[in-house]
Amino acid sequence: MGENRKSVLRIALQKSGRLAEGSDQLLTKCGIKVKSRSNQLVTCDDSFGIEFLFVRDDDIPGMIESGVCDIGIFGENLLREYVSRSVVQVSKLETILPLGFSKCRLSLAAPKEFPYSKLSDLNGKVIATSYPNTLRNFLNASNIEANVVTMHGSVELACHIGVADLICDLVSSGATLYENALKEILTISQSEAVLVQAQAPLNSYKSKLVEKLVLRIKGVQAASKSKYIMLHLERDKIDQLAGILPGCETPTILDLKGFPTKVAVHVVSQEDVFWETVENLKGIGASSLLVMPIDKMIS
Ligand code: ATP
Numbered sequence: 001m002g003e004n005r006k007s008v009l010r011i012a013l014q015k016s017g018r019l020a021e022g023s024d025q026l027l028t029k030c031g032i033k034v035k036s037r038s039n040q041l042v043t044c045d046d047s048f049g050i051e052f053l054f055v056r057d058d059d060i061p062g063m064i065e066s067g068v069c070d071i072g073i074f075g076e077n078l079l080r081e082y083v084s085r086s087v088v089q090v091s092k093l094e095t096i097l098p099l100g101f102s103k104c105r106l107s108l109a110a111p112k113e114f115p116y117s118k119l120s121d122l123n124g125k126v127i128a129t130s131y132p133n134t135l136r137n138f139l140n141a142s143n144i145e146a147n148v149v150t151m152h153g154s155v156e157l158a159c160h161i162g163v164a165d166l167i168c169d170l171v172s173s174g175a176t177l178y179e180n181a182l183k184e185i186l187t188i189s190q191s192e193a194v195l196v197q198a199q200a201p202l203n204s205y206k207s208k209l210v211e212k213l214v215l216r217i218k219g220v221q222a223a224s225k226s227k228y229i230m231l232h233l234e235r236d237k238i239d240q241l242a243g244i245l246p247g248c249e250t251p252t253i254l255d256l257k258g259f260p261t262k263v264a265v266h267v268v269s270q271e272d273v274f275w276e277t278v279e280n281l282k283g284i285g286a287s288s289l290l291v292m293p294i295d296k297m298i299s
């Protein structure tokens, strides 16, 4: 095990929950096969030299800090809560890369009838949350004196069962708040899944693997936003392309045999291509239009 730990990069992933699917999808696109997480704590992808540890997300920050694993994927909300768990605590974790999935926000919410117009309305109130450190920091910074009650689940029920006046919880669509007759009052912070490592440096073998992983993730992220576009166009309309396709790199212009006034244009658009864009391209006379997804993009 000791020898193994030196030569295998260990990544901690959430066993099941809102981060699991996004993590698996991202790693799969990076060419890393995440083997069944159903009944095993540890599996590995030998070709990449990576070992997966499937745990509750709450356990991941501590496991990275203590060196049980090298990197991990969890929400920024949890990272913020973990590093602010004590005022004297110096963060020993750092974000390598934001990953763009499991997006949500930490918000204050209250029963619909709760009268709220300004921050000071929170003075003297009881607020239930699973993020007490983050909430306390926010309240301190806002000069609010409120009572923070920590709950580890079902926070959305706290007001109805008389535990608290308000809650501070994660929100994405707002459906859970709506179902519980709660209204969102204020957003404290935004969150998405992040790739995290310890500040203490990894050995050179592992840090090269992390670099390789980061390069692949960046390639996947760049590709997912971009499209490869091919079209035919009158040569004198080429200058109008830039206005229609913002964020596209220098187009490749090719002659079209038998059509001296026309060219074929190949271009990578760094933004998603919507129907309006396609219609605008048609508007300047583009034909034979192809918009294709890009699998990997390495600059
Ligand atoms: P575990 O059993 O691993 O402790 P959990 O119940 O703490 O799971 P999930 O509900 O799966 O966790 O949420 C994990 C993370 O997903 C959150 O910390 C947050 O970063 C993110 N997330 C995204 N959208 C939401 C949402 N609507 N509600 C809660 N978390 C969300």
Ligand code: ZN
Residues within 6 Å of the ligand: 056, 057, 058
């Ligand atoms: Zn959790």
